[in-house]
Amino acid sequence: MVCYCAQLPRLPTRTRVLVLQHPRERRVGIGTARMAQLALPNSVLRVGIDFSADPVVTATLAGAAPSYLLFPGPEARDVRELALAQPITLVVVDGTWSQARTLVRVNPALAALPRLAFTPLRPSDYDRIR
DSSP, rough: OOOGGSSSSOOOOOOOEEEOOOGGGGTTTTOHHHHHHHHHHEEEEEOSSSTTTOOOHHHHHTTTOOOEEOOOOOOOOOGGGOOOOOEEEEEEEEEEEHHHHHHHHHHHHHHHSSEEEEOOSOSSSSSHHO
């Protein structure tokens, strides 16, 4: 096993990042959610499926900063369209597409959040190499 912790940059942001990870994703070796939590000092990682009774998630979503769900869809706004005068809370679901959709579906508080998405400036090479 190799520890990458010392190699991760620290990226302070005004944005509070709440990462909600599907339990099956926790076993994936790459562990990008854990990497993000270590790199972003203003982030929280919670693991589960139903977060309706999670006090950390509930308190974060009820905080003063507006919350947005980073999840694609027809109603999602491109993150570059936001003119942010104040810090926000960005909720990120971590898992396969199926697991991520389950997290959003099972948690009405997440599904009710305004959605953000990243629109690439050019097509990804990912599909080409798959």
